[in-house]
Amino acid sequence: MEILNYAFMQRALLAAVLVGITAPAIGIYLVQRRQALMGDGIGHVAMTGVGLGFLLSWSPVWMATVVSVLGAVLMELIRWYGKTRGDIALAMLFYGGMAGGVMFINLAPGGSNANLTSYLFGSLSTVSESDVTAICLLAAFVVLVTVGLRRQLFAVSQDEEFARVTGLPVRALNLLTAVTAAVTVTVAMRVVGLLLVSALMVVPVAAAQQLTRSFAATFAIAVALGVSVTIGGTVTSYYQDVPPGATIVLLTIGAFILLSVLAAPLARRRARALAAAQPAADPAECTIPATRGAADEVGV
């Protein structure tokens, strides 16, 4: 494994594994609450953070974290209070975030859109020591929330109204979900890039769903799949000299298609098992009762 001899590849693989774990771990709750594209929106907002980081000469990773957390909280507030035209407000936030990023980076001394590219599409080979520290800390937070509070987050994402009547702090949990999603976006930013980060939150979950019946299994398979594709994509990009972000996302979509194809016979087998378990209640075919007599015949 010569790939492990290089310090930059060690850092890249570590970052990739952490992204493979965290993105599906928070993504599953976003998919469950049918906000699959929230990660995409946060990614756009994070661009302003990256731009500000360049402009103020602060760490773009930490600056993006701060701005995307603020953006995610703002999105959650819009969801509470501006129910009627929430989609328009969100659209403004997304495109404002993207435009802000481009503007700030061009205002920065010596800055140009070229600096943005590594954040938009990921740039694993330039992950620095301090990036890795930031990614480790942020990933630890995401795992703590998504695993430690899984029952609460499940209840709130499944049925918000019911969760309120169980006494759960629904608003706090919604905010925590939004903040965790924002943190995940910045964790994944260096690996797959802001424009592709949402794919890693959503597609492994969608792929896992093809096989599973339970939330717990979906969570486990989505994370396993996430780690497999991020490692696979990173290694492929090293040997084949292709961009890692795009490779990872295409591998994920490939896995989705593969599992969808595999799922069809599995579903058929399950249906047969179910039919065998309760034969009387669920006859396989429609039959006309034998007792029906001549009265049913249509005479002319």
Place this chain on the structure above:
Amino acid sequence: MSDESVISLRGVRAELGSRPVLRGIDLTVRRGQVVALLGANGSGKSTAVRTIIGQVPVTAGEIELFGTPRRRFRDWARVGYVPQRTTAAGGVPATVTEVVSSGRLSRARFGVLRKADHEAVRRALDLVGMADRAKDSVNALSGGQHQRVLIARALAAEPELLIMDEPMAGVDLASQEVLAQTLRGQVAAGTTVLLVLHELGPLEPLIDRAVVLRDGCVLHDGPPPEAVGQHALPGHDHVHPHAPAGAEPIRTGLLS
């Protein structure tokens, strides 16, 4: 039946998008009572229930749960709620047990379910006759089974008060019977029940009192209203549109 009031609404007003939906509702449900909230679509019956659980803000009036003002009420494990839903499913597959377990969170400290909690979830599934489907995905269930799961989720906390919003909507005949039987057991055990219903249907014998709303005001509060027309005949046969072909109509046997 004691005089202790479990739910108390006094002069409650509520708006949805600046349109007044409740215009001064008074409603008291005492311990052990089974009260049906009736009314046409848009009369405010669902909104009334949603103000009780805090989902719809109140613009005027007072709400008390177990004698505590709702704002200060924290003892949510005493309340079981069945929202108006046609499905128990979310965007990700979940088993019947996983969905019902979230109803137990109100009794679980820090979201950790212990052995007793898992047993309570099992009992709740048994009550609605879904124990054999515990490990199945809720996506694979029929409409009536979804409703049974939602009711099991409310029962998992072993509540003293059950609030149900149209539990019989879109439910097939077999599930309606199971639900009526489940509710009968709960009422016999002393549970207080507030039900939003479109029609009394198979729950009719259980109901002590009916409150009828119209245009956000209480129109009737007393014994269940007399049925009219064919429904007024005691022992008339209910032939339900959801009944499977060839199913026997429910015969109460009073006319034969």
